[in-house]
Amino acid sequence: MSHTLGQLAANVQGVVKGDPNLIIKKLGTLQNASPEELSFLANPRYQSQLETTCAGAVLVKTEELAQLVENAIVVSNPYLAFAQLSNLFVPVTQTWSGVHPSAVVSSTAKLASNVVVGPNAVIDDDVIIAQGCIIGAGCVLGRGVRLGENSKLYPNVTLYHDVVLGASCIIHSAAVIGADGFGFAPHEGRWEKIHQLGSVVLGDAVEIGASTTIDRGAIENTRIGNGVKIDNQVQIAHNVIIGDNTAIAANTAIAGSTKIGSCCTISGGVGIAGHLTIIDHVHITGMTMISNSISESGSYSSGMGMEPTNKWRRTVARVRRIDDMAKQFSQLKKQVNKFLEKVDNK
Amino acid sequence: MSHTLGQLAANVQGVVKGDPNLIIKKLGTLQNASPEELSFLANPRYQSQLETTCAGAVLVKTEELAQLVENAIVVSNPYLAFAQLSNLFVPVTQTWSGVHPSAVVSSTAKLASNVVVGPNAVIDDDVIIAQGCIIGAGCVLGRGVRLGENSKLYPNVTLYHDVVLGASCIIHSAAVIGADGFGFAPHEGRWEKIHQLGSVVLGDAVEIGASTTIDRGAIENTRIGNGVKIDNQVQIAHNVIIGDNTAIAANTAIAGSTKIGSCCTISGGVGIAGHLTIIDHVHITGMTMISNSISESGSYSSGMGMEPTNKWRRTVARVRRIDDMAKQFSQLKKQVNKFLEKVDNK
Amino acid sequence: MSHTLGQLAANVQGVVKGDPNLIIKKLGTLQNASPEELSFLANPRYQSQLETTCAGAVLVKTEELAQLVENAIVVSNPYLAFAQLSNLFVPVTQTWSGVHPSAVVSSTAKLASNVVVGPNAVIDDDVIIAQGCIIGAGCVLGRGVRLGENSKLYPNVTLYHDVVLGASCIIHSAAVIGADGFGFAPHEGRWEKIHQLGSVVLGDAVEIGASTTIDRGAIENTRIGNGVKIDNQVQIAHNVIIGDNTAIAANTAIAGSTKIGSCCTISGGVGIAGHLTIIDHVHITGMTMISNSISESGSYSSGMGMEPTNKWRRTVARVRRIDDMAKQFSQLKKQVNKFLEKVDNK
Structure with a gap:
């Protein structure tokens, strides 16, 4: 080097x-x-x-x-x-080549000649892996998974059945792509499972952080665009669509069926409600809650920074009574204006 | 199909x-x-x-x-x-039957005849698995784990020793059930570990999302009721008790010893402090912080939606000074009232 | 017992x-x-x-x-x-001794004589494991990892190459230490990956919770001090430095290059921005957002507790108009004072 x-x-x-x-x-x-x-x-x-x-x-x-x-x-x-x-x-950390003898690879899986499969990885039926891919130790690829060229899975990644990755993707350890979306129909006080029949499709050059989860779609697919970069511990719910080159920092969660534009930058700890549309080139600052669609590009926030706890407690107590204060203020204003009018009219 | x-x-x-x-x-x-x-x-x-x-x-x-x-x-x-x-x-994705030869199953584990164990799964001593269960590739079941009928673990799930699952449970990949609760006694500036001697007991028909963690109890068990549905990346601390048919969305965290009622619906990104009691039929909206017990059913919130960052900054600056404003308002009101009284008395 | x-x-x-x-x-x-x-x-x-x-x-x-x-x-x-x-x-749950035959251990790894390696664990080249360590089933230790005496990894932990643990550390399942920090340089609307060339170094007696992620440094190392206790689902970004005996509760996220002092206690759901310095003996309450450095020890907060949703909605509507209210208040105050002055001067 x-x-x-x-x-x-x-x-x-x-x-x-x-x-x-x-x-x-x-x-x-x-x-x-x-x-x-x-x-x-x-x-x-x-x-x-x-x-x-x-x-x-x-x-x-x-x-x-x-x-x-x-x-x-x-x-x-x-x-x-x-x-x-x-x-x-980057140091060479890939110390084995080919398919490690301890890996379990289905006879119906199709691996390009130079694919590397680490120890104890499991590759199920009908998986197709293009050339240059590296599958880390302990990864599990469900039936029908497809990987584009030069994609790399770090150890202990789980891809559920039918998940599709483009070329040059990087998936970090403990990430789970394709688990069931959280879908249930209420029925007599219980929850009837809605089986999740879609899948997850990632574009090219997508990077997914450690412990990030991207759920499969209920009917259609969850879709992540080309060049999207997602940090650790991010949760992407079923049927979310993310546009090209958007970047999402750690611990952010995006609820079901929300559509995020391209070239957005979403900071850490953000929560985005379901069924929203956020256009291109939106920036969201840390710990913001997005409960409405965004149709104008720009920066959005709702995170509030810390104060010493004693001072903060007084602030919170006042905020809780702000409706009351606003009403009293309104009344006082009327009172004053009425009086001043009377004085002026004399 | x-x-x-x-x-x-x-x-x-x-x-x-x-x-x-x-x-x-x-x-x-x-x-x-x-x-x-x-x-x-x-x-x-x-x-x-x-x-x-x-x-x-x-x-x-x-x-x-x-x-x-x-x-x-x-x-x-x-x-x-x-x-x-x-x-x-639902497509058939289960492509092997019986116990895969690469799985490591203790001779003291008792598996019903039709249990499926995926490649490279590990099943420790004294585990008992009822009929119809499916254990995904790479799962690890600690000593003494018990699974009720027809429960399904997706790949790479970890169940620590003595964890008990009811019938028809579904556990998604990278979930961890039974890790140590976060318990330490402070001692001369350091933390003395409190070994966590309880376990985790799940009822029937519980579904646990990918990367969700449920800690074992300190002394007694953490308990999840029948029909509870938990989304991805949820954290349930030691000795939490969750009532039947409650649903919890992604990225929510519940601190130790809190008791949640049945038929509650808890949205994503919620934080619930420890040692609280929340009764049945409570709904909590997204990103709410719960720091007190709830004794009346209904909907509770504290999440605040986004605004354009510039506007939000002005809002925050005003909120930080709200205590001051309230005091000045109070004073002005007194001043005005005193003056108006004087005028009236003339 | x-x-x-x-x-x-x-x-x-x-x-x-x-x-x-x-x-x-x-x-x-x-x-x-x-x-x-x-x-x-x-x-x-x-x-x-x-x-x-x-x-x-x-x-x-x-x-x-x-x-x-x-x-x-x-x-x-x-x-x-x-x-x-x-x-x-604590019940004895360790039911095998030595290196399980299903584990894959590189011939260049150096394990002390009494190290226990669970089934299907993978230990790569040049790993060094000191005496008394226990490596759980399905763990993957990348090239050059080093473990101090008596450290314990629960099943399915992933340590990337060159990660260093001190003595008596405990790492819970699905934790990932050493994944790439989230570093990209923007370039023509796309993101150019900054390869992460540092590593992660943990001191002695560190405990890391299930599904917690600690990223490797961009150039230098991410560093966790002695006796630090980290709960589940915590995210520690690249080049964070955490002082001795600090404790961090679940679902907290710390952004890149932030330096946290020793003996701090950080509650759950906290978000800490990047490039900050927080001194020793700081306490942060739940769901607080830290966007500035803290140079005075004490307790800090910005989490706001829940209210019934209907009441909360009125509160939020008022907070959104607080800037307006403050301006009107200011104006009214001037008006009143001007009038009162005039009256006094008569």
Whole structure:
């Protein structure tokens, strides 16, 4: 995993300032990088760190910034360049190839020749796995699952029957895709199960975080667009549709049949009610509750930040009586206005 | 999975209008169903879709509605009938029978003759599994676990030692039942673990969603009543007791020793504090925080819906100063009243 | 698991009142304990239960309380003593020893001689496991993972490559440690993955709940201090640092690069934004949103408790108009003051 500064620069269409033969072995932060590490300056606020960093080289945006260090790569977007280069420093953790003998693979499953299946993974009937896929240890793929090229499942992922993944998807451990949507018809005080007959279809380049759950549709499919990125512990209910390139942070939950546009960014801990439509390019801040459709792009919020508990308790007590206060205020206003009118009329 | 319209009608005590020999191969939505599919009209709002649907037949509530389509089944509750019929269209995904050779089953476990155990499942000592149960691939059942008849565990479920499930339970993937409750005694700035000696007991017909966690009791058992339905990513802490037929939506968390009544419906993202009692027939709306017991049935809320972020920020700034505003208002009111009294007395 | 009252007292430096030879077979609650069970009175509020309990003996704080029952152990902290004794009553659930033949263990992994590895567990290259560790069934340990002495993984835990656990850690089922942090650089409307090159390092005596996720760092490591206790379904993002002996309850989420002090107690359902610093000894109440750093120890809140839905709806409607009300109030106040001044000047 060693690269010269010149090689790295070529990867990101950057210009080397300093020694193109410098050997870079790792990526590092400005604060803690060693002389064998490449760092980056994305936020101008941290410019002063260029003077103190021990990094061997730094990705920067301008010639001027490059002057502040011995070695640099000048690129138009240092953060993006850093992201692109990060791929070159991923350690090889795939230590087996082919299908591990402990894996259980149905004779009717069709695996491309170079697919890797980890120990104790289970692949059921009629599964189709395209070339370049890696199935982690302990994963279970239900009957009829289909995976596009170069998709990767980390260990202990569960895909229920008929789930479809596009190409280049990444699914993290303990994620569950295709479990039954939460559908029941009330009947004489009990709940009659509505069997969930749809499936889940993911586009290309979707990433799903650890312990995230995406339920299968009741009748039709739950659908996740291309390039969607979903963090850990997110819950996507049945028949949700998510547009391309939307990103959803951890612990967010989206209720059934809601349709989210493309290029949305949804922060953590958000709750979105069912049967809503949210258009493209909407940003939702942390812990917001969405109980209505959103038809105008922009930023939406309902999360309230903390206060010292004693002060907060007084605030809450007042909020609980706000209806009363508003009525009294209204009355006082009338009283005052009436009096002032009377005075004016004298 | 083909059925005639007449057969389907018989299953739900419905009356056929049209061709009883029509072959139905799937269920579908009014919008997208094909001529081989049966759909349903539950909500009168969507009545207009009857005129445009391509569905082969539709479940409807009245003769009049049946007139609007070529083929129909008239039933008193179309949504319920749809739920009941959904069972007939579940694809067979169980592709092995008996105990898969890769499963590890203790010699002291007692499995009824027709129990199915998937690949790489692990069943520890003294486990007892009644007839008709299906244990998914990769499930782990700890020592002494007991399962009632016809219960089904999807892949990668974990049941800790001594957990008891009733009959006809369904547990989805990555659910964990019986992990230690979160119990520690503070001691000199550190936490002394309180070993959790109770277990978890589920009634009959309980369904547990993917990645849901139900902790074992500290001393006595955590108990989930008959017919309780729990969605994905729900957290039930130690010694919680949940009454029969209560339903709990995704991402809700219930803290220790709280007792929830029967026939409650708890929406998603709700947080319920510990040591509370909530009576029967309580409905809690999404993202509500419950920090007191509820002794009157009805609907409770504290979730606040979103606004555009700029407007919301002003709202929050005002809410933070509400105590101040209330005090100033109180003072102004006194001032005005005092003045008006003086004027009146003149 | 039988002990005499005298033996138990000796374990917690307590003084027996009554029969030191009494046989205790279990721990129980004051309400439901049988004559073979030991209970405890921690909260003076429940003192009256001493008169009615059937417990064979009770842990109490004073001689006077001990007089109220036949047999007692007097200790300075009954709750702590109960926690310490709970360890003696944990049933043996470990039914295999050594490495189960179905486990897949790399030839380059180094396991101390008495390590227990459950059925179908997978241990990759270069893993190092110290003595006394127990690896549950179905666990997957990625390349280079290291475990300190006496750590225990319950079934179906996933540790990604290079994750490090200290001694005496407990990790519950379906927990995932070391999955990729949620890092992407926006690029032409899509998301460029930032490969996560750091790892996760846990101190000693850390307990991690079921389905909790702790992401690996982007460049440097995510770090969890000694004695930290984390409940179920908690999400810890990349590069979070948590100080020693902090406890975090269920469903809390902490965003990237936030630093939490030591000895903090964070309740359930809390959301903490990224890049914040929270000092030592901070308490956060349930469902609070933390969007700013905290530099003063104490208790912080923003959760609002429920009201009947109808009342709550009026409250919310008023809160949405609070900015308007505040402006009108301000105006009225000016009007009144101006008028009163005028009157006074006459």
